[in-house]
Amino acid sequence: DYKELRLSFPMPSQRDNYLTLPIEYIVSLFQETGPDSLYQKLRAKNWITDLSASNDDVSYVQDRLDVNLTLTNNGQQHIDEIVEYVFSYISFLRKAGPQASIFSDLKLAGNRDFIFAKNMDPVDYATVLGMNLQRYPLAQVLTAGRFTNATSYDSKKIIALLDFLKPENLRLSIINQEVQGDKFEEKYKVKYSVKNFTSEQLKRWQVASSGIKFALPEKNNFMPVNFNILTNVGKDASTKFPQEIYNQPGVKLWYKQDDTFSIPKQNLIFLFAAPNMQSSARRAVYLKFMQQAIIDNLSELSSQFALAGVNVNVETNAQGLVLKLNMFSDKQRAVVQSTLRYILDYKIDPQRFNVYKENITRELINFKQLHPFRQAATILGALVKDPSWLPEEMLLEIDKVTTNQVEEYMQQFLQQIQIESLMHGNIGKATANNLVKMVAQQMRVDKQQLENLALPKLVTLKDASNFYYGFTPEHNDTTVVSYYQARNTDDKAIAVNALLVDLLSVPLFEQLRTKEQLGYVVGLQVFRLRNQTGQMFFIESPSKSANYLNERLELFIKRFKTKLQAMRTEELDVYKSSLQANLLQKPTSLPDESERYWGKIIDGTYRFNFEEEIAKQVTSISQTDISEYFKTLWLDSKTQRRVSVVSINNKDKFVGAKQIKDLSYFKSAK
Numbered sequence: 001d002y003k004e005l006r007l008s009f010p011m012p013s014q015r016d017n018y019l020t021l022p023i024e025y026i027v028s029l030f031q032e033t034g035p036d037s038l039y040q041k042l043r044a045k046n047w048i049t050d051l052s053a054s055n056d057d058v059s060y061v062q063d064r065l066d067v068n069l070t071l072t073n074n075g076q077q078h079i080d081e082i083v084e085y086v087f088s089y090i091s092f093l094r095k096a097g098p099q100a101s102i103f104s105d106l107k108l109a110g111n112r113d114f115i116f117a118k119n120m121d122p123v124d125y126a127t128v129l130g131m132n133l134q135r136y137p138l139a140q141v142l143t144a145g146r147f148t149n150a151t152s153y154d155s156k157k158i159i160a161l162l163d164f165l166k167p168e169n170l171r172l173s174i175i176n177q178e179v180q181g182d183k184f185e186e187k188y189k190v191k192y193s194v195k196n197f198t199s200e201q202l203k204r205w206q207v208a209s210s211g212i213k214f215a216l217p218e219k220n221n222f223m224p225v226n227f228n229i230l231t232n233v234g235k236d237a238s239t240k241f242p243q244e245i246y247n248q249p250g251v252k253l254w255y256k257q258d259d260t261f262s263i264p265k266q267n268l269i270f271l272f273a274a275p276n277m278q279s280s281a282r283r284a285v286y287l288k289f290m291q292q293a294i295i296d297n298l299s300e301l302s303s304q305f306a307l308a309g310v311n312v313n314v315e316t317n318a319q320g321l322v323l324k325l326n327m328f329s330d331k332q333r334a335v336v337q338s339t340l341r342y343i344l345d346y347k348i349d350p351q352r353f354n355v356y357k358e359n360i361t362r363e364l365i366n367f368k369q370l371h372p373f374r375q376a377a378t379i380l381g382a383l384v385k386d387p388s389w390l391p392e393e394m395l396l397e398i399d400k401v402t403t404n405q406v407e408e409y410m411q412q413f414l415q416q417i418q419i420e421s422l423m424h425g426n427i428g429k430a431t432a433n434n435l436v437k438m439v440a441q442q443m444r445v446d447k448q449q450l451e452n453l454a455l456p457k458l459v460t461l462k463d464a465s466n467f468y469y470g471f472t473p474e475h476n477d478t479t480v481v482s483y484y485q486a487r488n489t490d491d492k493a494i495a496v497n498a499l500l501v502d503l504l505s506v507p508l509f510e511q512l513r514t515k516e517q518l519g520y521v522v523g524l525q526v527f528r529l530r531n532q533t534g535q536m537f538f539i540e541s542p543s544k545s546a547n548y549l550n551e552r553l554e555l556f557i558k559r560f561k562t563k564l565q566a567m568r569t570e571e572l573d574v575y576k577s578s579l580q581a582n583l584l585q586k587p588t589s590l591p592d593e594s595e596r597y598w599g600k601i602i603d604g605t606y607r608f609n610f611e612e613e614i615a616k617q618v619t620s621i622s623q624t625d626i627s628e629y630f631k632t633l634w635l636d637s638k639t640q641r642r643v644s645v646v647s648i649n650n651k652d653k654f655v656g657a658k659q660i661k662d663l664s665y666f667k668s669a670k
Helices: 022-030 038-044 079-096 100-115 122-133 155-162 199-206 281-307 332-344 350-369 372-384 391-398 403-415 429-442 491-515 546-566 569-583 590-602 610-619 623-635 663-669
Strands: 004-012 048-056 062-071 171-175 183-185 190-192 243-248 251-257 265-273 311-317 320-328 418-425 465-471 478-485 521-526 534-541 641-647
Touching: 004 079, 022 048, 022 062, 022 079, 022 100, 022 155, 038 048, 038 079, 038 281, 048 350, 062 079, 079 155, 079 199, 100 281, 243 429, 251 429, 251 590, 265 332, 265 590, 281 311, 281 320, 281 332, 281 350, 281 391, 281 403, 320 332, 320 590, 332 429, 350 372, 350 391, 350 403, 372 465, 372 478, 372 534, 372 641, 372 663, 418 429, 418 590, 478 546, 491 521, 491 534, 491 546, 491 569, 491 610, 491 623, 534 546, 546 623, 546 641, 569 610, 569 623
Parallel strands: 251 418, 465 641
Antiparallel strands: 004 062, 004 171, 048 062, 183 190, 243 251, 265 320, 265 418, 311 320, 478 534, 478 641, 521 534
């Protein structure tokens, strides 16, 4: 259920303007989200949820500027008015004229991002350079088409391009499921129509003026100016991994100064947790509303943050909200303070509440449009974690939710909030300490309101268990996703499990995908939650039943036993070396390293050296270990612990397994 409005303006090719970038300047103004921007005006009307702009290099002779708007249900009824707002904004830009100060900020940001750019994949980078060689002089191949110190300000070219943004040059696209077309596209099987604008529409848009109060971007107080790299980074064992440097009731900080990448950036990650955040499907929906409200409110800062090199993510988990800030080291205090103000504002505009409800409902309904094996994998995750709720369970609750209920939920959250944080990168210990204290003060952590926060429970299956959960996707393909849970949770079991996955993966694909051609999606992977490990098999077929797919899997496993027994020690050693190399592979960027550390914090294990410890265990794995684990996990019905998610007709049954009819009962009883 997608609703998009796209305004496209064809214009002459801009390839020769690679040193002045007038079209990129105009694109940046359309993407402005600050007060009195086009985005905020349309958002206040509850007509849109997103606005973006881009330049499409169509050919050697033509470019196209696109303005894309994601519509609400209400916005779909006001398309002509939205277009009028766009032309009013264009009129405002003409009258305001090009701004050298805005162009200067774009140059500063572009040059900074070029200097500190993340390394690209070599193949991708070579592809980009190859394309640039066909377009630009050799001296500009690395920088052409982006703002740098070499980019020149040319107001005349900007003014000339604005003349192409007129109603008579507009191509308007309306994309949604409710369009009643009079033509039919055979390849994609969709209806569409092509119409001319009416004279009334053109006249209305041609006279659109700047009577609406718009504003140009304000001064950006988040722009970094200090790019110094901190020194005096310790190399001893105590600084190899994050250290807990602050632990007070309700507030905990893990800290590590970067000693690998030497860039003036840092990652600040905060878990804002409170009791019972997702203890019911209704409360899980409340949390989604809270996330939507915070992201929506933060939109006012998004363009300034983007220009300053600040990336913000607001995520949810079973304990509450996770705020992730990836940014340059300079101005971090101002960024954090400004971000937290929007989290503390728990009052919701009733009209925006309806927009959030649309977004959440669309997200939950669209879950049914995913490939069946992806749906099954998500359902499997909900089966083995508690609390965790399926989209269909939350959909049953969403119409019962009110604005007052969400505001009360948010207020309770703030009253009981606890904070756990990771600060990693080009940041000093004293700065990190002061920053977490400021966050605790701003979020008003109340030591009198603290409760013990439990991690989500993991469902431990019993021996000789074989369950299945059936679902009916809106898709013709059949899928089987099976989780085989290991009996043991020690490091040796985790290592043996990972090695067995490596041994099985290629033969499994070759047999079921290449030879038997059961489906395009066939695979096996490690499925680990904290120390609880196992293997997840998945397959999706356009023609075979779930029972047939399961039969072929079980037959493959039985036959693989013979191959496993015949495997020579030298061959096993090759797999062991490969697994160790993968485990010991270092993160390739500061964000990747931060995410690896954060994963160990959020799962409550704090085992930052986990990969190294498992790699050590791989060394001692024998063929006997593999064979015994293989038998226990897959072959012996007395020790097997299995739960499957299958797409199946309501009248059919998944043979050999006990059906899960009540998720809550299953999680409590197993």
